[in-house]
Amino acid sequence: MSLPEHGRDLAGLLTELAALKSDDLPVRGGKVTAYVYDTGRPEIHDAAHRAYAEMLEVNMLDPTAFPSMVALEKQVVGAVADLLGAPGAPGIFTSGGTESIMLAVKAARDLTGRREIVAPVTAHPAFHKAAHYLGLEVVPVPVDLETYKVDPGAVEAALTDRTALVVVSAPAYPQGVIDPVAEVAALAAGRGVPCHVDACVGGWLLPWLRDAGAEVPPFDLSVPGVTSISCDLHKYGYAPKGASVVLFRDAQMRRAAYFASAAWPGYTVINATAQSSRSAGPLGGAWATLLSLGANGYRELGRAALEATRKLVAGIAEIPGLRVLGEPESSIVSFAGSAEVDVFVLADEARRRGWFLQPQLSYAGIPANIHITVTGVTLDGVAAMLAVIKESADAARLRGPADVPAGLPELIATLDLTALDDAAFGELAASVGVDLTAGGQPEMAVVNTILDALPPATREAILVRFLSVLYS
Numbered sequence: 238m239s240l241p242e243h244g245r246d247l248a249g250l251l252t253e254l255a256a257l258k259s260d261d262l263p264v265r266g267g268k269v270t271a272y273v274y275d276t277g278r279p280e281i282h283d284a285a286h287r288a289y290a291e292m293l294e295v296n297m298l299d300p301t302a303f304p305s306m307v308a309l310e311k312q313v314v315g316a317v318a319d320l321l322g323a324p325g326a327p328g329i330f331t332s333g334g335t336e337s338i339m340l341a342v343k344a345a346r347d348l349t350g351r352r353e354i355v356a357p358v359t360a361h362p363a364f365h366k367a368a369h370y371l372g373l374e375v376v377p378v379p380v381d382l383e384t385y386k387v388d389p390g391a392v393e394a395a396l397t398d399r400t401a402l403v404v405v406s407a408p409a410y411p412q413g414v415i416d417p418v419a420e421v422a423a424l425a426a427g428r429g430v431p432c433h434v435d436a437c438v439g440g441w442l443l444p445w446l447r448d449a450g451a452e453v454p455p456f457d458l459s460v461p462g463v464t465s466i467s468c469d470l471h472k473y474g475y476a477p478k479g480a481s482v483v484l485f486r487d488a489q490m491r492r493a494a495y496f497a498s499a500a501w502p503g504y505t506v507i508n509a510t511a512q513s514s515r516s517a518g519p520l521g522g523a524w525a526t527l528l529s530l531g532a533n534g535y536r537e538l539g540r541a542a543l544e545a546t547r548k549l550v551a552g553i554a555e556i557p558g559l560r561v562l563g564e565p566e567s568s569i570v571s572f573a574g575s576a577e578v579d580v581f582v583l584a585d586e587a588r589r590r591g592w593f594l595q596p597q598l599s600y601a602g603i604p605a606n607i608h609i610t611v612t613g614v615t616l617d618g619v620a621a622m623l624a625v626i627k628e629s630a631d632a633a634r635l636r637g638p639a640d641v642p643a644g645l646p647e648l649i650a651t652l653d654l655t656a657l658d659d660a661a662f663g664e665l666a667a668s669v670g671v672d673l674t675a676g677g678q679p680e681m682a683v684v685n686t687i688l689d690a691l692p693p694a695t696r697e698a699i700l701v702r703f704l705s706v707l708y709s
C-alpha cells in the first residue's frame with residue numbers, strides 16, 4: 238500500500254477490514270476446531286474487549302510507570318498459581334505458550350549452565366524454537382505408539398550431565414494425552430535436573446475437567462520435582478490472544494528468566510519477557526475474562542467440553558475407516574484414517590462443508606491424522622460435527638488419496654531449495670496445482686500429502702519457502 242496523503246475516516250476503515258476478513262475462518266461458532274476458543278457467551282468476549290481496550294496503551298516496559306499492570310499481573314498469575322497446585326508461586330505473564338516456554342528454558346539454562354533439553358517427540362515445537370534461539374539442543378525421546386505417552390525409562394536413558402531441562406506435556410497437543418508427569422519429575426529431581434510441565438493447552442482445562450468427573454492424574458506444581466509449568470490463558474482460559482503464564486518453583490528460578498541491561502546510555506532495561514515495549518491490552522483482556530467467567534463459568538465450559546469429547550470419540554469410532562488415536566484424556570481428540578479414507582482429503586472435504594479440521598502430518602511413527610480441539614461451544618454442534626466427519630469420510634473414500642505426481646516428493650527431497658528463488662518455488666507449487674497467490678479455500682490435500690512424504694528437515698525448508706512466497 239502507499240500511504241494516503243490525507244487520513245481516512247473510521248467507517249471506511251472498518252468496512253475495509255470487514256471485507257478483508259470475509260475469507261477468514263470464523264472465530265466463533267465451533268466450526269473451527271483449532272486456533273480459536275469460543276465460550277459461546279458473547280458477553281464474556283465483550284468484557285474482554287472492553288478491558289483490553291482500556292489497557293491497550295499502557296506499556297509493560299516500565300512497571301514503575303504503570304503500577305496498574307503490576308497489580309493486574311499479580312492477580313492473574315496468582316489465579317493460575319492457585320489452580321495449578323502452588324498458591325503464591327512466582328510467575329510471569331507472557332504473550333503466549335511459546336514465550337512462556339522460552340523463559341522456562343532460559344531459566345533452566347542459566348541455573349544449570351547446561352545445554353540439552355530432553356523432550357518427548359510429542360513436545361511442542363516451542364522447545365525446538367527456544368533451543369534454536371537460546372543455543373541449546375533438543376534430545377528427542379520416543380513415545381509409546383499405543384498410548385502416545387513418553388516412557389519414563391526412555392527419559393532416564395536420555396538424561397546426562399549435559400541435561401538442562403526435562404520436559405513433559407499435560408497434555409501434549411497432538412493426541413491430547415498426558416505424559417507420566419510424576420514419574421518423569423521424580424527421575425529429574427533424582428538427578429538434580431529441572432522439569433518443565435508444558436500445560437499450555439491443559440493448564441487452564443484439566444482442573445475443570447477433573448471437577449466434571451474426568452480422571453486427571455496429578456500434573457501441576459504440587460508434583461515433587463516439577464520446577465516450572467506453562468499455562469496459556471488464550472486457549473482454554475478463553476482470553477483474547479497474547480495471554481499465557483509461566484510459573485516457577487521459586488523466586489530464584491524466576492529471576493533466572495528475567496533480563497536486565499544497563500549497557501547503553503539510554504533508559505535501564507528490566508524485562509520479565511522476551512519482549513520489551515508491549516501492550517498491557519492482553520493482560521487486561523485475560524484478567525477480565527477470568528473474572529467474568531469465574532470458577533463456575535469454567536466448570537460449566539469444562540463439563541460441556543468433556544461431554545462433547547465423549548460423544549465425539551464414540552461417534553468417530555463408528556465411522557468406518559477412522560480410528561481415534563490413544564485414549565484422549567482431555568478435550569483434544571485426534572483420529573487417523575486408513576487405506577480407504579485419506580485424512581488430508583477428508584479435511585479438504587470438511588472445509589468445503591464449512592468446517593475446519595486440523596490435519597497433522599505423520600511423525601516419529603505416529604500416522605497422519607486429524608486434530609480436534611473440543612471447546613465449550615462444541616457440545617451444541619457435536620452432532621453436526623460428527624455428521625460432517627462422516628460425510629467427509631465418505632467423500633474421501635470415493636475420491637481416494639490426493640494425486641501427487643509419481644516421484645515428486647523424491648525429486649523435492651533432492652532439490653537444493655536454497656537455490657530456488659520465490660518465483661521458481663511458486664512455479665514448482667503451481668506445477669502440482671497449488672496456486673500460492675490465490676486466497677480463499679485452498680485444496681491442501683496435495684500439499685499435505687507431499688509434505689507427509691518428506692523428511693522433517695525438508696518439510697521445514699518448504700514451509701519457510703511457502704511463507705516467503707505468501708508474503709511476497
Ligand SMILES: *Cc1c(COP(=O)(O)O)cnc(C)c1O
Nearest residue numbers: 333334335361363410435437438
Ligand atoms: C499451543 C501450545 C504451545 C504454544 O503456544 P502458543 O501460544 O501458540 O505460542 C505450546 N505447548 C502446547 C502443548 C500447546 O498446545
